[in-house]
Amino acid sequence: MRWWQRHLAAILVGLLVIVMVANVLGGSRWYLLSELWSGTQTLSGKVIWDMRVPRMLASVMVGALLAVSGLLLQTLSHNPIADPSILGINAGANLALIVGGVAGLSSSIFNTVWLSITGAFIAFVVVMGLALSRQGVAPLRLILGGTVFSGFISCISYAISVMTNTTEQYRNLLVGGFSSSTYGQDKLLAIVLVIVVFGVWRFQSGFTLLAMDQQTTRGLGVSTGLLWQVAAGLIVLATAAAVAVGGNIGFVGLGIPQLMSAIRPGSFKQNFGVTLLAGGVFMTTADLIAKAAVPSVELPMAALSALFGGCLLFVMVVFGRQVVKV
Amino acid sequence: MTIKYRNGWILFLSGCLFILAMLLLLSVGDIQLSFGQVVSTLLGVNRDYTANFVVWQLRFPNLIAALITGGALAVSGLILQVTTGNSLADSSILGINAGASLGAVVLTAISTSMKLLPLATLIGAMISCLLVMLANRHDSTIQVLLGGVALTAVMNGLILILEMQMNQFSFDKALIWLSGSFWNLDAHFLSINGVAYMILLLITVLLAPVLSSLTLGSEMAMGIGVNVRVGQRTLLLLAVGLATVAVSVGGAISFVGLMAPNIAKRLVGQRIRVMLPLSWLLGTSLMMLADVVANNAFGKVTLPVGLIVAVVTMPYFILQLFSWQKITQ
Numbered sequence: 260m261r262w263w264q265r266h267l268a269a270i271l272v273g274l275l276v277i278v279m280v281a282n283v284l285g286g287s288r289w290y291l292l293s294e295l296w297s298g299t300q301t302l303s304g305k306v307i308w309d310m311r312v313p314r315m316l317a318s319v320m321v322g323a324l325l326a327v328s329g330l331l332l333q334t335l336s337h338n339p340i341a342d343p344s345i346l347g348i349n350a351g352a353n354l355a356l357i358v359g360g361v362a363g364l365s366s367s368i369f370n371t372v373w374l375s376i377t378g379a380f381i382a383f384v385v386v387m388g389l390a391l392s393r394q395g396v397a398p399l400r401l402i403l404g405g406t407v408f409s410g411f412i413s414c415i416s417y418a419i420s421v422m423t424n425t426t427e428q429y430r431n432l433l434v435g436g437f438s439s440s441t442y443g444q445d446k447l448l449a450i451v452l453v454i455v456v457f458g459v460w461r462f463q464s465g466f467t468l469l470a471m472d473q474q475t476t477r478g479l480g481v482s483t484g485l486l487w488q489v490a491a492g493l494i495v496l497a498t499a500a501a502v503a504v505g506g507n508i509g510f511v512g513l514g515i516p517q518l519m520s521a522i523r524p525g526s527f528k529q530n531f532g533v534t535l536l537a538g539g540v541f542m543t544t545a546d547l548i549a550k551a552a553v554p555s556v557e558l559p560m561a562a563l564s565a566l567f568g569g570c571l572l573f574v575m576v577v578f579g580r581q582v583v584k585v
Numbered sequence: 586m587t588i589k590y591r592n593g594w595i596l597f598l599s600g601c602l603f604i605l606a607m608l609l610l611l612s613v614g615d616i617q618l619s620f621g622q623v624v625s626t627l628l629g630v631n632r633d634y635t636a637n638f639v640v641w642q643l644r645f646p647n648l649i650a651a652l653i654t655g656g657a658l659a660v661s662g663l664i665l666q667v668t669t670g671n672s673l674a675d676s677s678i679l680g681i682n683a684g685a686s687l688g689a690v691v692l693t694a695i696s697t698s699m700k701l702l703p704l705a706t707l708i709g710a711m712i713s714c715l716l717v718m719l720a721n722r723h724d725s726t727i728q729v730l731l732g733g734v735a736l737t738a739v740m741n742g743l744i745l746i747l748e749m750q751m752n753q754f755s756f757d758k759a760l761i762w763l764s765g766s767f768w769n770l771d772a773h774f775l776s777i778n779g780v781a782y783m784i785l786l787l788i789t790v791l792l793a794p795v796l797s798s799l800t801l802g803s804e805m806a807m808g809i810g811v812n813v814r815v816g817q818r819t820l821l822l823l824a825v826g827l828a829t830v831a832v833s834v835g836g837a838i839s840f841v842g843l844m845a846p847n848i849a850k851r852l853v854g855q856r857i858r859v860m861l862p863l864s865w866l867l868g869t870s871l872m873m874l875a876d877v878v879a880n881n882a883f884g885k886v887t888l889p890v891g892l893i894v895a896v897v898t899m900p901y902f903i904l905q906l907f908s909w910q911k912i913t914q
Contacts, residue, residue, distance in 0.1 A: 340731070389907070402731060402734075403673075403730055403731070403734070403906055404903050404906050404907075407678075407902050407903055408903060410895065410899055411903075414764060414895040415896065417764065417892060418888055418896070421886060421888055421889075421892075422888070433745075434745070509738070556749075556750060558749070559746060561742075562741075562745035562749075563746070565738045565739065565741060565742030565745075566739055568738065569737075569738035569739035570735075570739055572735035572738070573716075573720070573732055573735035573736055573739065576728050576731045577719055577720045577732055
């Protein structure tokens with residue numbers, strides 16, 4: 260093991276601190292490091308503490324949640340190409356949010372959360388139902404069916420928003436991003452993050468064993484049914500919270516766990532922590548790029564993540580011989 | 586009932602469907618016309634000003650656009666399915682549509698004139714076709730489809746970024762290239778694309794024997810003296826060309842090329858001579874009916890036609906995937 264593999268977690272923590280600070284300082288206008296301590300009275304202090312810090316916190320936590328839900332999904336489906344967005348879970352949460360908006364529910368934090376959880380859950384059940392066959396989850400069906408299902412749901416969302424003249428909302432969800440994050444949303448994300456981390460920690464040995472083939476898992480006396488339910492619950496919760504705050508950001512759950520296992524191959528238990536950290540690092544960096552790369556224009560976050568993740572997926576499909584087992 | 590007789594009936598019935606869809610498209614709308622009025626207007630015997638105006642000026646461009654997009658996508662899907670030997674292939678899942686869309690968006694980003702649109706869409710489609718064929722080198726059906734899915738995600742991301750850069754406020758324009766709609770019904774524009782479309786269709790008909798031999802599998806085709814390599818490449822180019830024309834007119838419309846040939850195949854089997862016209866009829870009928878629904882079913886609101894198509898074709902794809910997997914297992 261190389262030194263950087265051994266100290267991967269420490270390196271990631273360091274990186275996370277750096278990008279967090281950079282994210283707060285950067286944007287359409289860059290601030291000096293010293294302005295962080297200028298207090299909340301001045302204008303720059305207000306901008307930093309009321310707008311940039313909540314935004315940074317949201318991006319860190321959304322990244323971490325998406326990466327973890329991707330890791331869980333990949334472990335659960337025995338399939339390296341799995342991601343909440345590929346499987347339509349993001350789109351399901353989106354649709355529920357749009358329907359809720361049309362039905363006249365106020366966009367309070369509580370409403371957005373339960374709506375997106377319901378949507379994500381329904382989508383998850385449908386996709387898994389489509390993918391299930393007598394031999395367990397068929398990876399091909401899971402991915403292809405999920406992608407197309409996701410497109411189908413997006414179309415319905417768009418149709419609804421055109422009919423009800425609320426394309427603005429659809430646009431915000433589709434484009435994604437953290438430009439309007441608040442401390443309230445941060446609190447929600449923090450609660451979900453704590454639940455997810457606790458859940459994973461509580462069942463980590465089980466999930467690690469779940470990664471083996473089904474017969475071995477059963478033979479070792481693991482109750483797969485319970486683990487499945489817990490994992491599914493955590494995936495839905497994490498994804499729904501992420502979508503409710505950040506909009507339709509895909510492919511983080513695909514890329515980050517893959518990247519981590521490429522850098523340091525290991526079991527679920529070993530890779531969980533670093534995946535969490537790396538998700539945060541990635542999302543915060545992406546958010547910085549989105550708001551600072553082109554002056555006065557906010558790049559669409561969903562598109563950035565699709566660019567990154569799509570390229571990665573393409574490379575995996577083309578060059579990875581063992582990627583897809585039918 | 587002999588097969589020939591049966592196929593004749595099926596062709597006849599889908600021809601009826603085609604005509605019905607056409608009459609519906611021309612007659613239904615804010616100003617209702619009867620089928621009789623439409624027919625007499627088309628024949629040029631109706632002197633009524635309103636009827637003439639509505640049919641020729643308002644609805645005829647839509648008809649042409651539907652004929653171009655539906656037909657081109659269906660035929661290109663058929664060619665792709667035969668040449669790649671993959672019954673789930675289609676220009677939209679292979680990322681060719683997204684590539685063509687990206688070409689169009691890049692063009693609008695760098696120049697104000699749309700004269701080079703066909704060239705730009707063609708280049709985009711070619712690039713994505715080449716990339717997808719890169720994924721084909723392991724000769725695995727799944728890898729090609731997944732490669733296409735990944736490619737589509739990347740291209741759609743780029744489209745979104747470019748469109749948002751150009752006009753922050755007209756998000757709808759970006760959606761033309763993401764989900765499809767008849768965005769330009771100008772007569773000149775349609776006629777240029779229509780001519781290209783007719784030429785490509787003619788070439789397809791001329792190459793039908795090659796296509797037909799490829800349905801036997803490449804080894805058989807080689808055995809009966811077909812130059813498989815050249816044939817496949819030419820046909821692939823043809824499919825890309827057709828998809829390009831369709832995208833230029835209607836944006837990235839999804840899965841028509843999957844649905845029409847697959848239904849045709851289920852009805853008449855792998856007989857290119859029947860399947861080709863049948864796919865064309867089904868594809869165009871689907872497009873025309875979708876246009877009727879998009880324009881009329883939702884009161885005052887007009888939906889982009891691509892949305893209606895997607896809502897029908899995407900579940901069909903999932904269904905197809907479902908049964909296809911069962912056969913291979």
